[in-house]
Amino acid sequence: MTAAAAPQPARAGPRTASPGGRPLAAGIAALALGAGLWLAAAYPIAPRWVLAAFLLWSALAFLRPAAWLVLVPAALPLLGFASWTGWLTFEEFDLVLLGAAAGGYARAAFAPEAARGRQTPDPANSSDSAQSAAARHARRIPLLSVILLGLFLLSQLVALSRGIADAGGWRFSWDQGYDEPLNSLRLGKSYLLALLMLPLFQRQLAQSTQSADTEHGATRAFSLLSGGMALGLAGAALAAVWERRAFPGLLDFSSDYRTTALFWEMHVGGAALDGFLALTVPFALRELLAARSRLRWLASSALLLLAGYACLTTFSRGVYLAVAVSLGLLAVLGALRSPRGTDGGAQRSVLRYLLQCGLFALAAGAAFLIFRSGGYRSLLAVFGVVALTLPLGVLLRGASPALWLAGFVAGGTMAAAGFLLSWLLPKGPYVVYGLAFALALTFIALYRRGAPRTLLGAALASYVWTLLAAAYVALSWGAMPAFSDAVVVLAGVLALLCYSAVAARPPWPEALRAQAAVFAGLVVLAGAMVVFAGGAYMTGRFSTSERDLDGRLEHWSKGLALLQSPGDWWLGKGLGRFPASYFYGAHGAEFPGSYKVAGVPDGSRHLLLSGPQHLFGFGELFRVSQRVPVVRDGPYRLTLDARASEAARLHLEVCEKHLLYSAGxxxxxVDIRPAAGEWQRVAVQLDTQALAGGSWYAPRLAFFSLAVETRSRVVEIADVNLLDPQGRSLLRNGDFSAGMERWFFTSDRHHLPWHIKNMFLNVLFDQGIVGLLLFLGLLCGALWRLAAGSARAHPLAPYLAASLLGFALVGMFDSLLDVPRVAFLFYFLTTVSLLLRPVRR
Known part of the structure; x- marks a missing residue:
C-alpha cells in the first residue's frame, strides 16, 4: 500500500500585472472609464443609450479581454457619425477605445489570471517549461524600440502644446473647427490611444503564447487581430458597394465619383479610405491562406473580391500602387521564408514568383484587349475558360497523346453542333456557352473525385467546346474586332494549358484553393483593366498624372514656405495647424470659407458663414449642412433669418448626397440685402422633383446645406427651419443654441487648403525636423525588423510589413495622419511591429 501523495499547494497562474503595477492599471482604468462616461453623456444623439452601450462594452472588455482585438479594428470603418452629430474633435471610435481600455486595465488590476484557476508551469514538465519560456520571450521588450517610442511621444507632446499655443491658447467647446485649439488634440490623440492599447495587446500576446494557442504559427492574439482587420476591411468594402449602388451605380466607371465609404473625414478631401485599404488588404490575404474550413475560405475569397472592387472605385493612383507593391513585398517575403531545399529553395521561389508576375501582367493585357472591343460579355466568357484551365492543366499532366487527340476532335465536333443549335435558341451563343461550361466543370469535378479516366477526355472535349463557344460569344457581340482579339487571347490560354500539362511543374499552384485564389486575383486584375479601358474618369486621371504631380509639388512648396522660424523647422508649427496656417498665410486667394457660431447679449446665437476667396463653381462652395430625409411628395418649405453688411447671395439646397458628390x-x-444690424426674413420652397430616393436596399442619403455664393462675403444666419409637405420640422438645433451640434461642413471640391497632401511633410510641418526623423525611425525600424531584423521569422511579419509599406506609399501623396481613426491603426501596427518578437516553440 503506497503512501498518499502529499497535496500540492495550488499554484498561482502567470502574473501579467505585478502587485506594484496593479494600482497603475487601476488608475488608467478609472481615467479611461471617466473620460468615456464624460464623452458618452455629452453625445448629441440619445446620450442615455450611448452611456448604456459604453458601460456594456466596458464590461465585455473586462469579461472577455481579448474581444477588443477583433471588435476595435472591425468597428473602425463603421463608427463615424460626424455628419449626423456635428462632432469633429471627438467621435464614436474614441468611446470604443476608451471602453476597451477601461475594461482591459480593470482586468489587469482586479482580476489577475490566478483568479481563473490557471496553474503556473511545472519546472519538471518540459512542455510547461517551454510554454513559460515562450511567455517570457513574448513579454521581452526591445530597449531601443521603447526609447524610440518614448522620444516620439515627447515630440508629439511638444507639437501638441505648440499647436494649442499657435491657435491662441487652450479653450474648450464641442464644436471647434480645424483652425482652433482642439484640432491639435484631435490629431494628437491617435498616437496616445495607440500607446494606451499597446500594453493590453502585449498582455494578450503573453497569455496566448503561454497557452501555446496558435494558428499556423501565429499566437491567438495575432490571429484575433488579423481577423479583426479582415472584418474591418469587409465593413469598409460593403459600405463602398452600398455607396456605389446608391449613387453612381456599381458599374459606372466614367462618372466623376470617388468612393468614400463611411469615412466622414473625407468631407474636405483626403485619403482616409485609401489608407485604411492599404493597411487591411494584406490581412485579408492572410485570412484566405490561413483558412481551414471551406466556409472561412469562401468568406475570405469573397472579401478579397469586395476589397478589390473598393480599391478600384477609389480611383486613386496611390492605392493602386500601394496595393500592388505591398502584395508584391508580401509574396517576396513569403518566398524568402521558404525552406532551403531541392524543391523549395528561396531563390527558386523568388524566380517562380517573378514568372507568375509575368503571367499576371500578360493576363492584364489580355483583359484589356478583350474588353476594349468585346465588352463585359466577351470578358466573362474568356474568364470562364481561364477558370477551367487552372484545374484542368494540372489534371492533364501525364495524359497520353491519344487522349489529347480524342479530346480536341470531340470538342471541335461538339462546338460545331453547338453552333447549329445556337441558331434555334434565343440568345443562342450564350446558352450554348453556358451548356459547354457546365459540362466541362462537371466532368472536371467528377474526375477529381475519382471517376474513371475516360471522364478526363470528356472534360478536355468540353473544355475545347467552351473555348470555341467563348470565341463565338465575342463574334456575336462585338463582330470581327472582338472575335480577332478573343482568338488571340484564347490561343494563349490554350497554349498555357498545354504547357502546364507537359512542364516539370505547372506555372500555377496545384491545390484547388490556391488556384481559386489565383483566379480571384485575375478577376480583380481584370476589373482594374475594365476601369482603365471602359472608364473615362480613370483614363483621364492617368493622362493628367504629370500635370497633377507638378501641382502637388507646387502645393508642397507653398506649405513648407509657411515654416518661417527656426522653431517651426526644428519643432514644427504644431499638431493640426496646417489648415489655419494655409488659410491665412499662403499667397493667393486660398481661403475656402469658414463658419462660426456667435452669440449676442440677449443669449441668442446665430451662424456666421463666410464664402471662399477663390474663384469657384458649384462643387467648390463651402457648405454647412445637416442630414435630412428625402421627400418626394411635395416641396420642402424653408424659413430663416439672414443679414449681411455687404450684398451677398445665399445658396440653399437639399441634395441627395453621401458626403462629397451631389446627385439630385x-x-x-436668395439675395441678401446689405443692412446694418437688420435681419431679413427668408421664406422659400425647394422643389423635390429631382430627388430619386434610391432603392430600399441602397437608399440615398440627403443633406440640407447653406452656402455663400458671393466671394469674400459673410452672412449671418439664424432660426433656420425646414418643413416637409406635412409641416413637420426636419432640422435639429436650427437656432444654433447648441452651437454646431447636428451641423456639419463640407468642402466638396476645394481640398488643397485642408491638407499638405504628403504624410511625411505633414509630420515635418506639425513636428519639425526632429519629429520627422523620429517618425522615419519608427516606420523604417518597424519595416526593418519585419523584413530583415529579429522579427522576420514571425508568421505575421510579412503581413505587417506589407500593411505598413502600403500605407507609406499612399502617404506619399496624401496626409493620412490627419484622420485620427486611420492614424491610430497605423501607429498601433507600427508600435506592435517595433516590439514584435518571433514565436518561440
Missing part, C-alpha cells in the same frame, strides 16, 4: 438636388438662391 433642390436648389434656391
Amino acid at each position: 438636388c433642390a436648389i434656391v438662391g
Whole structure:
C-alpha cells in the first residue's frame, strides 16, 4: 500500500500585472472609464443609450479581454457619425477605445489570471517549461524600440502644446473647427490611444503564447487581430458597394465619383479610405491562406473580391500602387521564408514568383484587349475558360497523346453542333456557352473525385467546346474586332494549358484553393483593366498624372514656405495647424470659407458663414449642412433669418448626397440685402422633383446645406427651419443654441487648403525636423525588423510589413495622419511591429 501523495499547494497562474503595477492599471482604468462616461453623456444623439452601450462594452472588455482585438479594428470603418452629430474633435471610435481600455486595465488590476484557476508551469514538465519560456520571450521588450517610442511621444507632446499655443491658447467647446485649439488634440490623440492599447495587446500576446494557442504559427492574439482587420476591411468594402449602388451605380466607371465609404473625414478631401485599404488588404490575404474550413475560405475569397472592387472605385493612383507593391513585398517575403531545399529553395521561389508576375501582367493585357472591343460579355466568357484551365492543366499532366487527340476532335465536333443549335435558341451563343461550361466543370469535378479516366477526355472535349463557344460569344457581340482579339487571347490560354500539362511543374499552384485564389486575383486584375479601358474618369486621371504631380509639388512648396522660424523647422508649427496656417498665410486667394457660431447679449446665437476667396463653381462652395430625409411628395418649405453688411447671395439646397458628390438636388438662391444690424426674413420652397430616393436596399442619403455664393462675403444666419409637405420640422438645433451640434461642413471640391497632401511633410510641418526623423525611425525600424531584423521569422511579419509599406506609399501623396481613426491603426501596427518578437516553440 503506497503512501498518499502529499497535496500540492495550488499554484498561482502567470502574473501579467505585478502587485506594484496593479494600482497603475487601476488608475488608467478609472481615467479611461471617466473620460468615456464624460464623452458618452455629452453625445448629441440619445446620450442615455450611448452611456448604456459604453458601460456594456466596458464590461465585455473586462469579461472577455481579448474581444477588443477583433471588435476595435472591425468597428473602425463603421463608427463615424460626424455628419449626423456635428462632432469633429471627438467621435464614436474614441468611446470604443476608451471602453476597451477601461475594461482591459480593470482586468489587469482586479482580476489577475490566478483568479481563473490557471496553474503556473511545472519546472519538471518540459512542455510547461517551454510554454513559460515562450511567455517570457513574448513579454521581452526591445530597449531601443521603447526609447524610440518614448522620444516620439515627447515630440508629439511638444507639437501638441505648440499647436494649442499657435491657435491662441487652450479653450474648450464641442464644436471647434480645424483652425482652433482642439484640432491639435484631435490629431494628437491617435498616437496616445495607440500607446494606451499597446500594453493590453502585449498582455494578450503573453497569455496566448503561454497557452501555446496558435494558428499556423501565429499566437491567438495575432490571429484575433488579423481577423479583426479582415472584418474591418469587409465593413469598409460593403459600405463602398452600398455607396456605389446608391449613387453612381456599381458599374459606372466614367462618372466623376470617388468612393468614400463611411469615412466622414473625407468631407474636405483626403485619403482616409485609401489608407485604411492599404493597411487591411494584406490581412485579408492572410485570412484566405490561413483558412481551414471551406466556409472561412469562401468568406475570405469573397472579401478579397469586395476589397478589390473598393480599391478600384477609389480611383486613386496611390492605392493602386500601394496595393500592388505591398502584395508584391508580401509574396517576396513569403518566398524568402521558404525552406532551403531541392524543391523549395528561396531563390527558386523568388524566380517562380517573378514568372507568375509575368503571367499576371500578360493576363492584364489580355483583359484589356478583350474588353476594349468585346465588352463585359466577351470578358466573362474568356474568364470562364481561364477558370477551367487552372484545374484542368494540372489534371492533364501525364495524359497520353491519344487522349489529347480524342479530346480536341470531340470538342471541335461538339462546338460545331453547338453552333447549329445556337441558331434555334434565343440568345443562342450564350446558352450554348453556358451548356459547354457546365459540362466541362462537371466532368472536371467528377474526375477529381475519382471517376474513371475516360471522364478526363470528356472534360478536355468540353473544355475545347467552351473555348470555341467563348470565341463565338465575342463574334456575336462585338463582330470581327472582338472575335480577332478573343482568338488571340484564347490561343494563349490554350497554349498555357498545354504547357502546364507537359512542364516539370505547372506555372500555377496545384491545390484547388490556391488556384481559386489565383483566379480571384485575375478577376480583380481584370476589373482594374475594365476601369482603365471602359472608364473615362480613370483614363483621364492617368493622362493628367504629370500635370497633377507638378501641382502637388507646387502645393508642397507653398506649405513648407509657411515654416518661417527656426522653431517651426526644428519643432514644427504644431499638431493640426496646417489648415489655419494655409488659410491665412499662403499667397493667393486660398481661403475656402469658414463658419462660426456667435452669440449676442440677449443669449441668442446665430451662424456666421463666410464664402471662399477663390474663384469657384458649384462643387467648390463651402457648405454647412445637416442630414435630412428625402421627400418626394411635395416641396420642402424653408424659413430663416439672414443679414449681411455687404450684398451677398445665399445658396440653399437639399441634395441627395453621401458626403462629397451631389446627385439630385433642390436648389434656391436668395439675395441678401446689405443692412446694418437688420435681419431679413427668408421664406422659400425647394422643389423635390429631382430627388430619386434610391432603392430600399441602397437608399440615398440627403443633406440640407447653406452656402455663400458671393466671394469674400459673410452672412449671418439664424432660426433656420425646414418643413416637409406635412409641416413637420426636419432640422435639429436650427437656432444654433447648441452651437454646431447636428451641423456639419463640407468642402466638396476645394481640398488643397485642408491638407499638405504628403504624410511625411505633414509630420515635418506639425513636428519639425526632429519629429520627422523620429517618425522615419519608427516606420523604417518597424519595416526593418519585419523584413530583415529579429522579427522576420514571425508568421505575421510579412503581413505587417506589407500593411505598413502600403500605407507609406499612399502617404506619399496624401496626409493620412490627419484622420485620427486611420492614424491610430497605423501607429498601433507600427508600435506592435517595433516590439514584435518571433514565436518561440
